[in-house]
Amino acid sequence: MQIGEKIKNLRIKNALTQEELANRCELTKGFISQLERDLTSPSIATLVDILEGLGTNLKDFFNETTDEKIVFSKEDAFEKENEENRNIINWIIPNAQKNAMEPIHVEIRSGGRTKEIPPHEGEEFGHVLTGQIILHVGKDRHKVKKGESFYLKPGKAHYLSNEGKNTAMVIWVSTPPIF
Template structure:
């Protein structure tokens, strides 16, 4: 991290001149200039004074925020196939298990089904992109066709199956992540 560059960005963001910042911190304009150009390093105490003059503190100043990825491509996806049960899971958002919700793409071949999930805290949502599926929740079964969606609390055993003759695809979102 280039401390000087970051101090300058904060100063400009706060619409302060070097002289105004220097006055707030009881420093010289020349010293602020040298710090901003990384020609000198302030002591911790002086850095605290500068940051206070900029309306921030050490913790927030050094807390680097990482730009989170927003758009994901098919190359980002992780895929797992289950030939026995005839389904494919695609984690379309990498590392989503660390998030509040976990979206996946489920593709079911004809007569395919997912593994049965045990009851857990949270909720499940799905949208059928193609084909049709049967949603099994406890002893109940629901037919969900292309363009339809489902939503339920995951407090019973649950899974989906494809009783059709063509492949079915479902966007499935679980919260908290469980896949």
Template sequence: MKIGKKIKELRIKKGLTQEELADRCELSKGFISQLERDLTSPSINTLMDILECLGTNIKDFFNDNSDEKIVFKKEDAFEKENPDLKNIISWIVPNAQKNIMEPIIITLDEGGSSEIDAPHDGEEFGYVLSGSIILVVGNKMFKLKKGQCFYFKPNSNHYIKNNGKTKAQILWVSSPPSF
């Protein structure tokens, strides 16, 4: 990894000249210049001092989020079939459990349902992609068809079921992840 370019970007972002950074770190302007051009390497202690002056730390400096995946394809999804409940759950964003929200696509065969989810903090959103479903929230039931959506705070038991004669498919997003 070429750290010089990254240090230069942080320095510019902070609005500092090479001389100002050098003064703050008790280093020479020449050293900062060579460092930014990857002509020299700092000791760990010097790097830690520079990063502290730039308002960051070693962990964050080397944590490269540029490889964060943004676009997901069909082959990235993970599916699980539940023959007892007559459903297939497709996790369309792998490892979404670590995120703030977790989107799935759930396909319900005729007579199929999701598991009953207990009350929890957060929010639930669903969009009916095809077919029709019954949303059960506590003791209330709501009928939804293709093109309709639901949104609620899961303060009571909740689930969806398919009482129709065709498959139903729903995009369901839970925050925080609960699937």
């Protein structure tokens, strides 16, 4: 592990100069510079002081995290077809339930619908890629056509339906994850 590089990255992330970090820790700018270039090593007590000045601690600093995947392919997705409701839900980001938002790709055949989602905290966004859908929010109905989007704070039960002749495809994002 390159301690100096990691300290430098934290310092930059916190928008601090070397001098500002040094002042917070009662060290010299030269020591911080040497530390960031791995020319010197701090004592445990000094490292604790530096990390406190950067808003973290030893445990979090040394907790190695693996790089999270950023780009996902079709092979990463999980698809579930519901014959009764005439829809296919495609979880385009695997394990999105652990994230703040959960995007899905929904395909609703003519006469189909999604399951009704009860009121919940958070927000939802959808964009119709093809066809048109009806967004049902409580007793209200909203027609959303190809190229149009919807955005709601789901304080009422809601679902999508397709009363058109053609299959509709929608990108639907929920925060927090609910699908």
